[in-house]
Amino acid sequence: MDRMLYIAMSGAKEAMLQQANTTNNLANANTVGFKRDLEAFKAVPIDGPGYGSRVYTQDQGIGTDFSSGPMISTGNPLDIAVKGQGWIAVQGPNGREAYTRAGQLKIDGNGILTTSQGYPVMGSSGPISIPPSDKVDIGSDGTITVRPNGQQPNALAVVDRIKLVNPPESNLVKGASGLMQTRNGAPVPADANVSVESGMVEGSNVNTVESMVRMISLARQYELQVKTMKAAEQNDQASAQLIRLG
Incomplete structure (x- = not known):
């Protein structure tokens, strides 16, 4: 159960970071000379005793889109x-x-x-x-x-x-x-x-329509991760109930 919760938690955390970065880009859509920030993530297996079944989403840092603005x-x-x-x-x-x-x-x-x-x-x-x-x-x-x-x-x-x-x-x-x-x-x-x-x-090279669509997509991803964490909690409670009945 902890594996499911761990993966969902790390995904939700990085979705929040992406949302913050996208929000900053959108806020600078009218800033002269602004270059939009790009985020990158990768899956990192967690090493340790036992079977390697846990993977963490790690932030690779913020990059920059150097394309010209209007x-x-x-x-x-x-x-x-x-x-x-x-x-x-x-x-x-x-x-x-x-x-x-x-x-x-x-x-x-x-x-x-x-x-x-x-x-x-x-x-x-x-x-x-x-x-x-x-x-x-x-x-x-x-x-x-x-x-x-x-x-x-x-x-x-x-x-x-x-x-x-x-x-x-x-x-x-x-x-x-x-x-x-x-x-x-x-x-x-x-x-x-x-x-x-x-x-x-x-002008700024931020595409406002693309940024808005990305914000909506990230919000749905975050919601999905939270639902997964909620499902892990419910499964844990159900398992504990079965043990008590036994």
């Missing part, structure tokens, strides 16, 4: 979307270099170019600082050109170049902040082949 036009010159493969380098909350596809950029009160979450965007030699300007343009290679306040329309100056990278996807992991980092935490060099499009952002 391109959304904003008309904002500070917004950029990476075309094809590649990432925008930013300074993460721990001070280390991290990577994102969320190109909804802004200039903070100190003149630092940041993402909408407040992470400084990295340039050739660190976070990019934008001087007071009437106009800011970002080229396809990430080059930032400004027209300083009060200057003539043709008085343009190159400030810096956004660091664009393209590390192997297998070397990237998503941190707690939602930013991508290399597995060893080391920064990667800029890649001149990565390009961006100004006035656009990349």
Whole structure:
């Protein structure tokens, strides 16, 4: 009886984890640059004395779907979307270099170019600082050109170049902040082949219909596991009753 209960319990536990992950994906369906999380599980036999009849469902960790999201036009010159493969380098909350596809950029009160979450965007030699300007343009290679306040329309100056990278996807992991980092935490060099499009952002790659269907399926799986546990309890009570009668 314990074997039946053990298997059902482990299945219900992992169904709850999958439900939580799917819920998080659905909550970020409108988050710019979000990459949906993927979960993986495997069956692990429990070794020990006696016959190996118990199998536990083990979480293999969370992966990431690196497919591109839809391109959304904003008309904002500070917004950029990476075309094809590649990432925008930013300074993460721990001070280390991290990577994102969320190109909804802004200039903070100190003149630092940041993402909408407040992470400084990295340039050739660190976070990019934008001087007071009437106009800011970002080229396809990430080059930032400004027209300083009060200057003539043709008085343009190159400030810096956004660091664009393209590390192997297998070397990237998503941190707690939602930013991508290399597995060893080391920064990667800029890649001149990565390009961006100004006035656009990349939307989330979460499919809302697929996520909703998955949530319903997981809820039914969890319910089935709970029913199995209930059946194990009833069988145990029936067996105990038969023993008492004997």
